[in-house]
Amino acid sequence: MPLKKKATLLITNIGQLITMNGPVPRLGDSMNDLGLINGGAVAVAGEEILAVGESEAVEGKVDLAEGCIAIDAGGGVVTPGFIDSHTHPVFSRTRENEFEMRIMGKSYMDIANAGGGIRASVRDLRETSKAELTKKTTTRLHTMLSYGTTTIEAKSGYGLSTESEIKSLEIINNLNETQPIDLIPTFLGAHEVPDEFREKRKDYIDLLINEMIPKVAEEKLAEFCDIFCEKDVFNIEESRKIMKAAQKHGLKLKFHADELGASDGSELAAELGAVSADHLVHISDNGIKAMAEAGTVAVLLPGTCFSLGLKDYAPARKMIESGIVVALSTDCNPGSSYSESLPMIISLAGLNYKLTAAESISAVTVNAACAIDRGGKIGMLTTGLIADIVLWKINDYRELPYHYGVNSVHKVIKGGKIVIG
Ligand code: NIG
Numbered sequence: 001m002p003l004k005k006k007a008t009l010l011i012t013n014i015g016q017l018i019t020m021n022g023p024v025p026r027l028g029d030s031m032n033d034l035g036l037i038n039g040g041a042v043a044v045a046g047e048e049i050l051a052v053g054e055s056e057a058v059e060g061k062v063d064l065a066e067g068c069i070a071i072d073a074g075g076g077v078v079t080p081g082f083i084d085s086h087t088h089p090v091f092s093r094t095r096e097n098e099f100e101m102r103i104m105g106k107s108y109m110d111i112a113n114a115g116g117g118i119r120a121s122v123r124d125l126r127e128t129s130k131a132e133l134t135k136k137t138t139t140r141l142h143t144m145l146s147y148g149t150t151t152i153e154a155k156s157g158y159g160l161s162t163e164s165e166i167k168s169l170e171i172i173n174n175l176n177e178t179q180p181i182d183l184i185p186t187f188l189g190a191h192e193v194p195d196e197f198r199e200k201r202k203d204y205i206d207l208l209i210n211e212m213i214p215k216v217a218e219e220k221l222a223e224f225c226d227i228f229c230e231k232d233v234f235n236i237e238e239s240r241k242i243m244k245a246a247q248k249h250g251l252k253l254k255f256h257a258d259e260l261g262a263s264d265g266s267e268l269a270a271e272l273g274a275v276s277a278d279h280l281v282h283i284s285d286n287g288i289k290a291m292a293e294a295g296t297v298a299v300l301l302p303g304t305c306f307s308l309g310l311k312d313y314a315p316a317r318k319m320i321e322s323g324i325v326v327a328l329s330t331d332c333n334p335g336s337s338y339s340e341s342l343p344m345i346i347s348l349a350g351l352n353y354k355l356t357a358a359e360s361i362s363a364v365t366v367n368a369a370c371a372i373d374r375g376g377k378i379g380m381l382t383t384g385l386i387a388d389i390v391l392w393k394i395n396d397y398r399e400l401p402y403h404y405g406v407n408s409v410h411k412v413i414k415g416g417k418i419v420i421g
Pocket residue numbers: 088117118121228256259304331333334335336337
């Protein structure tokens with residue numbers, strides 16, 4: 001019996017069809033389960049996936065709509081669109097000067113404490129028009145798309161005033177309408193204490209709690225609230241206060257935790273029922289236990305350690321063995337990790353976390369969806385879900401980490417439409 005809906009797009013001759021169908025989230029050993037079909041096909045009707053499976057089965061039950069687009073995958077790999085669950089894409093100038101200063105021996109915090117770092121990007125964003133910021137962000141999103149990313153979490157955090165944070169969040173929300181990638185907005189007003197509040201940080205925290213968070217929530221500009229919980233930025237007590245206020249206003253929580261040193265941020269994230277805690281390079285055993293019990297997703301960002309030239313990487317294997325949901329992301333930002341490429345992150349996760357290619361693919365699809373509270377809704381090629389699909393120029397998915405620093409994307413399909421290739 002043919003299916004009622006007709007296919008508007010049909011992909012055949014797929015050597016390795018990575019559906020990711022299976023448990024949500026992928027925990028422990030199940031991270032190696034890709035829901036792999038050798039010799040598969042995918043049919044799409046409009047924006048949705050119509051059928052997925054072995055070629056004969058799919059082709060046998062699908063009728064083609066008039067004008068149906070047929071794509072021969074040439075025996076290559078096909079995956080769900082990747083999900084980048086931690087990005088800071090709205091900024092103006094890049095900071096290559098700081099990258100060079102670090103190569104010459106300065107640390108990230110030396111540069112930040114001297115007025116560079118996040119505060120430099122804040123001064124710069126405040127002076128940049130909305131149109132110019134939108135243009136720059138659109139270019140970054142296009143690069144992400146060309147590397148196989150179809151959904152991102154996008155943070156504000158370079159405005160640090162009510163006006164400039166709202167400007168950043170409006171840009172993120174508007175971009176949802178003007179280009180293919182889906183953006184999930186996060187308010188990161190607690191990214192740093194801006195210049196004008198350095199001598200009165202308590203006043204900035206009051207502004208966050210009494211003005212910025214209520215306004216962002218009321219105007220529905222963000223779904224999540226994030227914080228840079230770190231010694232010298234927001235300490236644990238300040239973080240608890242700010243994040244409780246965000247929660248009271250209906251925002252879901254994410255944390256930058258234990259990034260440059262141990263901050264106990266992972267314990268606090270678990271205590272408050274945060275959706276994710278991210279970075280976690282210096283997470284304690286207690287933090288690991290607390291996150292596993294709370295089901296808080298660990299978003300690991302190996303590009304940050306790589307680009308900061310750090311020796312320590314988050315204990316990914318220990319987290320996986322402890323039952324934590326592990327996702328991977330770029331942390332794309334102008335300071336600590338300037339890259340739009342999730343395939344590059346997969347290479348870094350292989351070498352530094354000892355993750356298999358399959359584990360990393362789980363971490364940028366099914367588990368990344370959990371990191372943005374969309375587990376089972378995106379990141380899988382399942383009948384009825386949105387047709388976000390990547391065709392790769394490779395025949396074995398293990399080439400993804402192995403062939404590093406190049407773009408192996410062949411085509412990207414977003415919501416049933418070919419947007420790259
Ligand atoms: O995730 N840790 C805080 N935020 C970014 C860095 C931002 C910047 O340096 O501009 C991060 O590493």
